[in-house]
Amino acid sequence: MSTTSTVRSPLEIMAELLSFDGKQNPYPLYEQMRAHGPVVDVQGAHFFVTGYRECSWALREPELLASTDDAVQDRRLPGWRDHSSWVWLTKNMLFSNNPRHERLRRFFGNAFSAQRVLALADMIDRLSDDVVDHLAREGADGRTVDLVEHFSYRFAISVIGELIGVPSEDQPGMRHGIGAITIALDPITDMSMLDPGDVAMDRFAEYFYGLVARLRANPGTDMTSGWIKALDNGGDITEEELVANLMLLVVAATEAPQDLLSNTIRLAIEHPEFHDRIKTDPDFTAGFIEESFRFDPAVQALNRVATRDFDFFGHPVAAGTPLTLLIAAANRDPRRYDNPASFVPTRTENQPLTLSGGSHYCLGAALARMSVQAVLPKLITRFPDLTIAGAPTFRNQIVQRGHATLLITLK
Structure with a gap:
């Protein structure tokens, strides 16, 4: 094209x-x-934003609401309350606005602080070794293997699963439900599009209520056990909100890292000239990963709604008007980056908007970066001749970009 x-x-x-x-x-x-x-006005009824500066400002502006909380959904998606996928989504912190967003983020946020993430290095290192060994077994003797199923998904779900107390034997069966729920994030043209997510969300709700009950009776060292204790000691959260945010964590901290990892590995395979530095130079590897987040991000777009009339870079925006922030376009804004359509892992001052910004900046950003930085060099070192088997394709989704499958051979 x-x-x-x-x-x-x-x-x-x-x-x-x-x-x-x-x-x-x-x-x-x-x-x-x-x-x-950089700001595209569709007769004042909708705005598409392609500019880096404009998207960055919009992500940080408190009077531009996330277009996914219950009050906004009542205006933009009539009938959503009949679909449990969206009923549950509006109860979590990512899909809420203040004051609920601030309250929930305060409750859960400390668990993902930079200091606490650094303490997870040994766990990440162990799980990285496990997933590389698993891939070696699946791809032995030159067999074609799906990188998404046997590496990217497996690694992402093992990290968040261990953190929140999901037993390893339960993790593989969650993949289909996670994928079904993310479909609800795309533009909805037919409410039946929500049906698969409804089924998945109902099952996850039942599962996580059960997990909370088990961990309340027999607490462990996982985050969920700590959150249950805080809840039972008068923490500013309900059990329903705990369950909703556990579902958010298992979906968001699996699907986005899975896609970030798959996209990054695909780019590494396509650029073998960088393999030696990925294997030996942690600073270069960090830059390579950051450039992959910019160049082909897992999150392509985010939506906001104006709370009041205001001027947006010379465009009058009326209260209630939706804005679609085309994050992937902003990441390639030539006003912000030289030669933005080229993959350049040595870029300086690389700050992709892939992980959002402002009060909705991704809680798991540090964990996602640490995870990819730990596992990518191990993969390239163990399998220097990784080859993609056939032309890669992407899922039929616009908000979340990633491969449904990515067939490879290890050689």
Whole structure:
């Protein structure tokens, strides 16, 4: 797909972005949207934002609400209360606005502080060794193996699973449900699109209520046991909110790291000239990972809603108007990055917006970076001749970008 000489309308571009083919390679379409400017006004009814500075400001502006809490959903998605996927999503901190967001983030946030994440280094190192060994067994004798199932998903779910007390034997069976729930984050054109997520969310709710009951009776060293103790000692949270946020953690801390890891490994396979430095130079590896977050991010777009009338970089925005922040386009804004369409792991001052910003900045950002930095060099060192088997494809989703499968051979 390539850009055209004729500037198409924003709605035409967005329609193609929502098609399966558009989702396979959205970047030329983002450039077509950028041709309309860093802020694209669709007759005052909707705004698409492609600029880095503009998206960065919007992510940090408290009067632009996350467009996913219950009050906003009542206006934008009638009938959502009949779907348990969204009923549960609006109870977690990521999909809430203040004051609930601040209260929930304060309760859960300390568990993911930079100091506490550093203390997890030994656990991450052990799980990295385990997943590399597993991949070696699955891909022995030159067999084709799915990197997503047997490496990226397995590693991501093992990290968050161990942290929140999900037994290892329960983790593989969660993959289908996690994927079904993330479909609810895409633009909904037919409410039946929520049905798979509803089923998955109901099952997860039952599972996590049961997990809370078991850990209350027999607490461990996991985070959930600590949160249960705080809840029972008068913590500012309900058991329903605890369950909702456990579901958030198992979904968000599996799907996004899975996609970040798969995309990063694909880029590493495509750029063998960097393998020696990935294996031996931690600073270079950190830069390589940060550039992969910028170049092909797992999170492509975020939505906000204006709480009041305001001027947005010269565009009058009325209260209640939605803004779609095209994060992946902002990460390639030529005003912010030189040669933005090229993969350059030695970039300086690389600050992709992939993990959001402001009060909604990803709680697990430090953990995600540490995890990829731990496992990528081990993978490249153990399997220097990794090869992709066939053309990679991406899931039929626009908000969350990642491979459903990524077939490889280890050689």
